[in-house]
Amino acid sequence: MMGYEAMELLTTGWCPLKCSYCYIPKTAQMKRLHLDIVRRIKGKKLLEEITRVPGGKRHLGFWGTEPTLTLRFLGEQLAELKEICPDLKDLSFSTNMLIDPKIIVDFLASADKVGIESVKVQVSIDGPAFITDVNRAPGATEKIVENLHKFVELLNESEVNLKVVLHWKATLTINNIREMNEHPELIHEYFHFFNKLTSELAQKSKKQNLEIQNSSGPTLVVPGKYTSEDGRVLAKFFKLLAIHKYPNAYVYRALRVFKYRDELYKTRMFTCSGGDSNIGFDGEHIHICHRSFYLDRDEYVESVLEMPEYQNWDVSHFKRGSIKNIQKYYIVEPEDEMNLARFQYVMRGYHDFWKMKLASTYAMIKELALAGQASKIYLENDKMAEMLALFINTALSCPMENLLNTGSIHIPPISLIRLFGNGAFEIIIDEARKNVSRRK
Amino acid sequence: MFQEENDELVQSFLEHTFFRGWKEDIPNWNRIELNLSPECNLDCAYCYVAKHGDELYPPEIRLKGEDLVNNAKMLIDWLAENGYIPDFDIFSGEPSIKPEFYEIVRYIIDKYKDFERKPHIVVPTNYSFLLSSSLTKKMEDLIQYGAENGVRVYLSASVDGKYCERNRPFKTHPAVDPRTDEFYDKMFAFNKKYRYGFHPMVYADHIDKWKLNFLWFQENFKKYDIPYWFIYLLEVRNPEWHPEQLREFGDFLQFLVKWTFHNIHKGDKYKFLEFLFKLKGYNILDPFSTVGRGIGCAIQSMLYVRLSDLKIVPCHRTSYKQFELAEFKVENGKIVGIKAINPELLITIYSFDARNFPYCEQCPIQNLCSHGCLGAQCEFTGDLFTPFPTLCQLELTKIINIVKALKDIGVLDLVKSTVTPEIRRDIENVEEMLKVKNNAIPRTNVLPNKK
Numbered sequence: 090m091m092g093y094e095a096m097e098l099l100t101t102g103w104c105p106l107k108c109s110y111c112y113i114p115k116t117a118q119m120k121r122l123h124l125d126i127v128r129r130i131k132g133k134k135l136l137e138e139i140t141r142v143p144g145g146k147r148h149l150g151f152w153g154t155e156p157t158l159t160l161r162f163l164g165e166q167l168a169e170l171k172e173i174c175p176d177l178k179d180l181s182f183s184t185n186m187l188i189d190p191k192i193i194v195d196f197l198a199s200a201d202k203v204g205i206e207s208v209k210v211q212v213s214i215d216g217p218a219f220i221t222d223v224n225r226a227p228g229a230t231e232k233i234v235e236n237l238h239k240f241v242e243l244l245n246e247s248e249v250n251l252k253v254v255l256h257w258k259a260t261l262t263i264n265n266i267r268e269m270n271e272h273p274e275l276i277h278e279y280f281h282f283f284n285k286l287t288s289e290l291a292q293k294s295k296k297q298n299l300e301i302q303n304s305s306g307p308t309l310v311v312p313g314k315y316t317s318e319d320g321r322v323l324a325k326f327f328k329l330l331a332i333h334k335y336p337n338a339y340v341y342r343a344l345r346v347f348k349y350r351d352e353l354y355k356t357r358m359f360t361c362s363g364g365d366s367n368i369g370f371d372g373e374h375i376h377i378c379h380r381s382f383y384l385d386r387d388e389y390v391e392s393v394l395e396m397p398e399y400q401n402w403d404v405s406h407f408k409r410g411s412i413k414n415i416q417k418y419y420i421v422e423p424e425d426e427m428n429l430a431r432f433q434y435v436m437r438g439y440h441d442f443w444k445m446k447l448a449s450t451y452a453m454i455k456e457l458a459l460a461g462q463a464s465k466i467y468l469e470n471d472k473m474a475e476m477l478a479l480f481i482n483t484a485l486s487c488p489m490e491n492l493l494n495t496g497s498i499h500i501p502p503i504s505l506i507r508l509f510g511n512g513a514f515e516i517i518i519d520e521a522r523k524n525v526s527r528r529k
Numbered sequence: 530m531f532q533e534e535n536d537e538l539v540q541s542f543l544e545h546t547f548f549r550g551w552k553e554d555i556p557n558w559n560r561i562e563l564n565l566s567p568e569c570n571l572d573c574a575y576c577y578v579a580k581h582g583d584e585l586y587p588p589e590i591r592l593k594g595e596d597l598v599n600n601a602k603m604l605i606d607w608l609a610e611n612g613y614i615p616d617f618d619i620f621s622g623e624p625s626i627k628p629e630f631y632e633i634v635r636y637i638i639d640k641y642k643d644f645e646r647k648p649h650i651v652v653p654t655n656y657s658f659l660l661s662s663s664l665t666k667k668m669e670d671l672i673q674y675g676a677e678n679g680v681r682v683y684l685s686a687s688v689d690g691k692y693c694e695r696n697r698p699f700k701t702h703p704a705v706d707p708r709t710d711e712f713y714d715k716m717f718a719f720n721k722k723y724r725y726g727f728h729p730m731v732y733a734d735h736i737d738k739w740k741l742n743f744l745w746f747q748e749n750f751k752k753y754d755i756p757y758w759f760i761y762l763l764e765v766r767n768p769e770w771h772p773e774q775l776r777e778f779g780d781f782l783q784f785l786v787k788w789t790f791h792n793i794h795k796g797d798k799y800k801f802l803e804f805l806f807k808l809k810g811y812n813i814l815d816p817f818s819t820v821g822r823g824i825g826c827a828i829q830s831m832l833y834v835r836l837s838d839l840k841i842v843p844c845h846r847t848s849y850k851q852f853e854l855a856e857f858k859v860e861n862g863k864i865v866g867i868k869a870i871n872p873e874l875l876i877t878i879y880s881f882d883a884r885n886f887p888y889c890e891q892c893p894i895q896n897l898c899s900h901g902c903l904g905a906q907c908e909f910t911g912d913l914f915t916p917f918p919t920l921c922q923l924e925l926t927k928i929i930n931i932v933k934a935l936k937d938i939g940v941l942d943l944v945k946s947t948v949t950p951e952i953r954r955d956i957e958n959v960e961e962m963l964k965v966k967n968n969a970i971p972r973t974n975v976l977p978n979k980k
Binding site: 315318418435437443444449453457459495497499501502503 | 530531534535537538541542545849850851852853870871872873874876877880881882884885886887888890891909910911912913914915918
């Protein structure tokens with residue numbers, strides 16, 4: 090049986106925020122779920138449960154909603170966790186930083202005591218108030234910045250010596266992008282915000298072991314339901330980034346393929362690790378990754394369907410039978426060896442082979458171009474179509490979203506092709522080429 | 530806007546594939562299947578409808594009587610009004626026991642009788658209508674009505690044969706099989722009269738009876754003066770084949786090759802080649818021809834419509850909720866367009882090449898293999914495109930035994946000189962496998978005996 094090196098653990102089930110792009114529809118059932126999870130963690134059940142999953146577990150991530158809600162309880166059990174997982178080196182989680190940062194610093198101190206080597210803290214901050222406050226909650230930006238300063242101050246005062254990596258996760262909606270396209274000065278404001286924040290925190294930090302990464306290159310809400318017009322909006326935005334020489338996360342992702350092109354035969358180097366070296370685990374079942382947490386809970390799925398305001402979230406998957414399919418085949422019990430072997434066999438099909446997904450994406454690109462929903466260049470230039478197919482299946486690789494949207498782990502959502510296939514990818518390739526040409 | 534673009538995309542795709550194929554009679558894009566209902570009077574051991582019928586054709590959507598016929602009429606009207614002349618497959622659990630079937634086929638005949646080019650109508654049926662004189666008459670009247678109006682109605686006999694029919698018991702009386710010799714006599718006489726073929730399924734259970742069963746078919750073909758090659762054998766590509774059954778399957782294939790070569794062609798290699806390539810080698814013996822699409826089965830050449838809800842699905846075995854591709858939009862009792870549901874899967878289904886499936890991508894017999902049934906793959910692995918290991922064993926068994934038998938009768942080199950380079954390469958891969966197998970030290974000599 091194949092073991093796993095990394096695991097995403099379900100450690101929370103509720104979130105105080107209702108971010109506009111969150112992929113988890115929020116219902117009252119989530120509070121109940123959260124309480125169950127808290128009970129499990131407090132009763133040390135989670136520790137027992139982790140041992141059920143095969144593998145070395147060198148990296149653990151805390152997932153669900155807002156992980157800091159249970160960080161205190163987890164911190165109290167880190168010594169036992171390290172005993173159960175002796176190879177454990179790194180921990181990671183993503184936070185909205187709207188809670189008291191002392192919770193995180195206390196957790197870091199506990200992790201340091203038991204010999205964890207590093208903790209990665211991803212902060213969900215989308216940019217200045219004109220973005221974050223709109224996407225997340227009014228006043229969120231100010232509070233996050235305040236808490237980040239407090240976090241660094243508390244860390245300075247602490248005796249934490251393990252490596253702490255702090256970085257930003259900025260997610261933009263198409264409306265955010267539209268606004269910046271219409272008022273390009275906002276793009277400068279966006280990057281200035283992150284530069285200022287990063288440099289202020291770096292100046293404040295007295296800790297050698299704190300690494301603050303200015304990961305300001307925006308990421309997009311994906312897969313979304315994008316139209317070709319959205320694709321043109323994105324292309325304009327990428328053009329502006331290129332003109333002003335601002336970082337573009339997707340150029341870096343594309344560059345990875347260029348850089349390691351001699352390794353392309355190792356498909357798994359370029360796919361997302363979900364269901365490969367990494368899995369999601371909710372205490373009962375193995376998932377491809379965190380994306381399907383809660384989906385095996387019928388009461389939760391039912392509650393989503395009953396939500397009066399369900400239009401706020403994309404619940405089309407819940408109605409298309411995809412959830413049943415996922416429950417049956419892609420959420421498995423660790424002890425069910427036959428089923429786990431089947432799951433691993435199918436997932437290896439995704440991580441070890443290229444042709445099915447590339448051919449399927451290529452066909453979609455051609456059809457979109459033929460229907461006038463992607464740039465004509467993809468009709469005229471087969472190589473560009475191949476490159477875009479490769480980009481979609483590497484830079485945006487997500488077997489779980491594929492499954493939810495198309496019913497197969499091998500077929501990416503067409504929305505992604507519309508988003509990148511209307512000019513944006515052409516700019517990405519131009520920018521990547523400039524970088525490649527500088528290589529010796 | 531997102532939905533509108535998806536609708537336009539699906540429309541654009543269908544315009545240059547099926548819609549064009551139906552207008553211009555382009556092979557591989559020229560068929561439509563109307564799936565009436567999953568109801569059947571048999572309970573076949575290998576049938577997916579018996580196991581998954583409620584998911585494939587949910588009970589809550591199933592229409593009957595006038596409602597079902599009206600849906601069919603709407604669709605046929607829409608096809609004819611647009612100048613589309615597809616060949617029709619009328620599919621069901623068992624169509625002949627449904628009164629709607631006769632009405633729908635008559636409607637197709639009426640609709641197209643004045644068209645310059647006429648469609649064909651194909652009906653796979655278990656022939657249980659022959660057990661009732663009134664149903665037999667109804668069926669013959671229908672065939673006759675089609676013939677009078679220039680529309681050929683083809684029946685295809687889903688009958689496994691006297692010695693394997695135990696895999697297909699009747700639902701209502703499983704212990705007593707009414708398919709006596711008299712029934713089979715009627716069946717052969719019926720097919721002789723209308724020149725219809727037979728398509729029995731070669732299944733794991735009772736595979737040891739298949740040699741006898743095949744000879745029984747041939748005996749009756751002779752008796753009723755039916756060509757010996759009027760039988761289309763297809764292995765059931767389900768996961769349940771175990772090693773002993775695979776061995777029997779391989780023996781049967783070798784028998785098929787050698788029996789045909791010696792008894793039919795009297796050792797004439799060129800006549801045998803003609804049988805293999807022109808007459809399609811009972812289907813099962815011809816993995817060497819290419820079909821001009823990405824897989825041998827009809828999934829890419831037929832638009833499958835579940836008649837009760839007018840949904841377009843990949844095929845009748847994959848019509849699960851999550852795989853619905855599109856649906857016909859109806860306004861005021863008329864079809865007015867097509868709404869996309871899963872355009873990604875729709876484009877993939879009609880464009881994939883099975884040689885690109887995961888695992889198949891690097892397989893040494895990828896060009897010879899029939900590849901898996903997408904429905905069976907999905908039922909077993911949870912993914913439409915991932916073959917399961919026993920399928921690979923089944924197909925490898927098939928190819929190895931056919932190649933070995935052709936070599937034994939001295940025809941293999943002629944076959945290799947006829948086929949495409951890719952297929953020749955795969956045959957050579959199999960020859961290598963056979964060499965390794967022949968040179969291998971028997972396991973019993975290197976392993977201690979197990980008690």
